[in-house]
Structures are given as C-alpha cells and as structure tokens.
Amino acid sequence: MATIEFWYEFASTYSFLAAEEVEAAAQQAGVGVLWRPFLLGPIFAGQGYATSPFNLFPLKGRNMWRDLARRAAQLGHPAIVRPDPFPANGLLAARVATALADADRPAFSRAVFRAEFVAGDDISDRAVIGRLAAGLGHDAEALLARAGADEVKAALRTATARAEQIGIYGAPSFVTADGELFWGSDRLADALAWAKGERWGLPA
Amino acid sequence: MATIEFWYEFASTYSFLAAEEVEAAAQQAGVGVLWRPFLLGPIFAGQGYATSPFNLFPLKGRNMWRDLARRAAQLGHPAIVRPDPFPANGLLAARVATALADADRPAFSRAVFRAEFVAGDDISDRAVIGRLAAGLGHDAEALLARAGADEVKAALRTATARAEQIGIYGAPSFVTADGELFWGSDRLADALAWAKGERWGLPA
Numbered sequence: 211m212a213t214i215e216f217w218y219e220f221a222s223t224y225s226f227l228a229a230e231e232v233e234a235a236a237q238q239a240g241v242g243v244l245w246r247p248f249l250l251g252p253i254f255a256g257q258g259y260a261t262s263p264f265n266l267f268p269l270k271g272r273n274m275w276r277d278l279a280r281r282a283a284q285l286g287h288p289a290i291v292r293p294d295p296f297p298a299n300g301l302l303a304a305r306v307a308t309a310l311a312d313a314d315r316p317a318f319s320r321a322v323f324r325a326e327f328v329a330g331d332d333i334s335d336r337a338v339i340g341r342l343a344a345g346l347g348h349d350a351e352a353l354l355a356r357a358g359a360d361e362v363k364a365a366l367r368t369a370t371a372r373a374e375q376i377g378i379y380g381a382p383s384f385v386t387a388d389g390e391l392f393w394g395s396d397r398l399a400d401a402l403a404w405a406k407g408e409r410w411g412l413p414a
Numbered sequence: 415m416a417t418i419e420f421w422y423e424f425a426s427t428y429s430f431l432a433a434e435e436v437e438a439a440a441q442q443a444g445v446g447v448l449w450r451p452f453l454l455g456p457i458f459a460g461q462g463y464a465t466s467p468f469n470l471f472p473l474k475g476r477n478m479w480r481d482l483a484r485r486a487a488q489l490g491h492p493a494i495v496r497p498d499p500f501p502a503n504g505l506l507a508a509r510v511a512t513a514l515a516d517a518d519r520p521a522f523s524r525a526v527f528r529a530e531f532v533a534g535d536d537i538s539d540r541a542v543i544g545r546l547a548a549g550l551g552h553d554a555e556a557l558l559a560r561a562g563a564d565e566v567k568a569a570l571r572t573a574t575a576r577a578e579q580i581g582i583y584g585a586p587s588f589v590t591a592d593g594e595l596f597w598g599s600d601r602l603a604d605a606l607a608w609a610k611g612e613r614w615g616l617p618a
Contacts, residue, residue: 257471267461269583273597280604283614379473393477396600400484410487 212387212405213242217373218319219250219381220300220307220333221262221293223278226323228382228395230285233316239402245315247307248373249300249366250381257379262297281395282327291330298326299334305357306339308366310348317346416591416609417446421577422523423454423585424504424511424537425466425497427482430527432586432599434489437520443606449519451511452577453504453570454585461583466501485599486531495534502530503538509561510543512570514552521550 216232218225236243254262264271279290303322307315321342325331331338340350356362373383377391384392384401392401420436422429440447458466468475483494507526511519525546529535535542544554560566577587581595588596588605596605 257473267583269461269581270597273581273583273595276595277597277601279616280608280614283616288615288617377473377477379471379477391477391480393474393481394600396598397481404484410484411492412483412487413492 211240211242212407213244214401214405215244215246215385217246217248217378217381217383217385219248220303220319220322220326221297222250222381223264223274223327224395225382226327227278227281227285228398229316229320229323230282231395232398235398236402239406241402241405243316245307245312245319246369246373247304247315247319247366248370248378248381249304252370253374253379256374265296278327287324287328290327293326293330293333298332301334302336302339302357303333304366305362306343306353308369309353309357309359309362314346314348318343318348321346415444415446416611417448418591418605418609419448419450419589421450421452421582421585421587421589423452424507424523424526424530425501426454426585427468427478427531428599429586430531431482431485431489432602433520433524433527434486435599436602439602440606443610445606445609447520449511449516449523450573450577451508451519451523451570452574452582452585453508456574457578457583460578469500482531491528491532494531497530497534497537502536505538506540506543506561507537508570509566510547510557512573513557513561513563513566518550518552522547522552525550 218229232243259266264274275292282290307319310318322333325338325342326333333339336354340354343353344350376385380393382395384398386401386405390404422433436447463470468478479496486494511523514522526537529542529546530537537543540558544558547557548554580589584597586599588602590605590609594608
C-alpha cells in the first residue's frame with residue numbers, strides 16, 4: 211500500500227484542517243497515512259522568524275483567521291477559537307503524540323486540535339492533555355510520564371531535525387515515499403495522487 | 415449575475431495558474447469575473463519585503479517552483495520556465511492590461527503569463543508585449559502609446575492603492591461584491607461559492 215507522511219505541528223492552524231481531512235481522503239485514495247508530529251518553532255527560528263508569520267504580517271494573519279473560519283465551517287466547525295497566546299505551545303502535546311503507538315496517534319492528535327481550535331482549551335496544560343488522553347482510554351498518568359522520558363524527548367528532536375533535513379519549512383506538509391514534498395493542507399489531494407504514481411506528464 | 419474581482423500581478427507565479435483557471439471555473443459557477451491587474455511590489459515594500467518572499471526564503475522558494483511545475487502540468491503545461499530575473503518586471507504588462515477594454519483584458523493577460531512562464535519571454539520588453547498585443551488583433555503601437563499615458567499610469571496606481579486598502583497582501587486574490595477577501599489560487603472555488611451566497615454555516 212502506498213503511504214504518505216503527514217507532518218504536523220499542534221500550534222498550526224492549517225495542520226488542524228489537515229488532521230480533520232487526511233484520513234478520509236487517504237482512505238478514499240487507498241493510501242496509508244503516517245502521522246509525524248514535529249516542532250515548527252526551531253525551523254521558523256532558523257528562517258529568522260521569532261513567532262508565527264501570521265503574527266509578523268498582520269494583513270496575512272487577519273486573512274488566515276478568516277480563511278480558517280471559512281474552511282473549518284466547511285468541515286463542520288462553524289465557530290473557531292483563536293488560542294491565546296497564538297501560537298499555542300504544542301511541545302507537551304507533541305511529546306505525548308510521539309510517545310503513543312502509531313495506531314493511537316491520529317485520534318489523540320485530532321482530539322488535541324479540536325480542544326485547541328474548537329473548545330478553546332490550553333493544550334500546554336497537563337490537565338487538558340491528560341483529560342484528552344483519558345477520554346481516549348489511555349492511562350493519562352503513565353502516558354504523561356512516558357512523554358517526559360528522555361527517549362521521547364530525543365525522538366521528537368530527531369523528528370524535527372529530519373523534517374528540516376527533507377526541506378520542510380511549514381506545516382502541514384506531506385511527503386511521499388520517494389521524497390516528494392507537498393506543503394499545505396491544500397496539497398493533500400496532490401500528495402495522494404503522487405503517492406499512487408500520478409505525475410501529470412511532468413518530465414521524469 | 416454575481417461577480418468576483420480577480421486581482422493579479424504579472425510577476426506572480428500563482429497569478430499565472432489562476433489566470434489559466436478562473437474563466438472556466440467561473441463560467442461553470444455562473445459567476446462573472448472582473449480582471450484587476452495591480453502591482454504587488456509597493457505592497458510587498460510596505461511589508462518590509464525588498465523582493466519576493468520566494469527569494470527571501472530559499473526552502474519556500476524551492477518548493478514553490480516544484481509546486482508550480484506540478485500544478486502547471488495539471489493544467490497542460492508540463493515544462494515551466496523560471497523568469498530570469500525573478501520576479502519579472504510586470505509594470506509594462508500591467509499598464510497595457512489597464513489600458514485595454516475590460517473585454518480584451520483576459521486574453522491579453524493570459525498571453526502575457528504564458529509568454530513569461532511557458533515560452534520564457536521577457537515581459538518587460540516592449541517588443542514582446544507589442545507582439546502579444548498584435549497577435550490578439552490590437553494595434554500594438556497605439557496600445558503601447560496609450561499604456562504610457564498619464565491617465566493609464568494613474569489608473570494603475572489607483573488600482574494598487576485600492577488593493578492595499580481592501581487588505582490585499584499577495585496575488586492572486588479574489589474579492590466578492592460584499593468585500594470578502596480570498597487569497598491564493600487555491601481559494602478560487604471558495605470565492606465563487608461565496609459570490610453565489612454560500613456561507614457554510616458561518617455566523618453572520
């Protein structure tokens with residue numbers, strides 16, 4: 211089965227949209243999805259951004275929130291909450307997502323995104339993350355402890371370094387098995403088509 | 415008939431894609447299109463960009479060219495030429511597009527974009543623009559003379575000022591009659607739906 215890697219950052223608004231859409235679209239395409247949480251902060255810092263470009267460029271930010279509201283409404287979430295502060299600190303959530311088994315990562319990640327952008331919860335709060343984990347049947351205490359272990363911290367750092375190495379500069383990104391990079395939730399369909407061998411007549 | 419404004423800049427890669435797609439999509443939606451050439455340079459300068467963000471951020475630029483190639487291939491252009499220098503100077507083309515009658519603007523604009531990104535022509539060259547105009551049945555000499563008139567220069571400056579005033583910060587952008595702003599060729603379908611009254615359950 212063809213697969214795509216879905217690289218996402220919990221603070222990222224369009225990662226939220228992608229997390230909502232990716233499984234249904236991939237299933238319809240007959241493509242598997244590998245969920246890859248990473249941290250965008252270190253990559254942004256390397257580009258000279260001290261915070262989200264949506265904060266640095268107010269007009270761009272204003273349109274992003276409006277676009278997010280429209281797009282989320284299309285997906286059934288007519289009221290979007292702006293995290294305060296934005297971007298939220300997604301480190302804890304990313305560590306927990308990293309600590310989880312592959313099969314458990316998608317549901318937890320979707321729950322985090324909805325808590326952040328629909329319920330308006332603070333995803334940097336251990337109590338919030340613990341409650342989400344417990345709601346999915348995990349032992350929250352044990353999971354939070356595991357998420358704080360050195361090997362999980364190292365695994366997340368390694369994932370972030372790998373993201374940077376393969377040219378990722380924003381989230382979400384999709385990467386196919388042959389290394390083709392697609393940036394943005396709007397490129398999900400292209401990434402799925404590519405994974406299945408579509409090349410649109412491009413020179414090899 | 416509902417309409418959208420299609421704001422485009424001749425140096426902009428995604429404006430090229432939008433110019434290729436907008437008329438067919440709008441016709442299918444039953445929406446009219448008002449072609450609005452403007453200059454992005456002054457708006458970028460106001461954001462602190464001395465050149466295209468695709469030049470300032472190399473990883474982003476690299477992916478943009480690859481994405482453009484994939485997207486253009488989907489539209490039937492499997493080989494894309496990168497203007498050198500990039501971004502091209504689109505001032506002359508924008509003045510000519512401004513000088514043309516509304517009905518003549520789309521075909522001329524598409525011809526400019528194809529010359530630039532498919533044929534690899536220098537669109538800042540009067541001979542190139544004159545040839546494109548002549549190929550569409552215009553009196554090239556007279557048109558180029560009109561494009562240099564003070565009233566056309568002023569009209570383009572006014573259009574650019576209006577773009578900035580309504581919150582445009584990139585190209586292409588689509589704006590509906592009630593002022594809803596959509597940024598990027600990927601939002602054409604949303605803009606057309608909005609123009610026809612779709613609100614996706616958003617609070618009014």
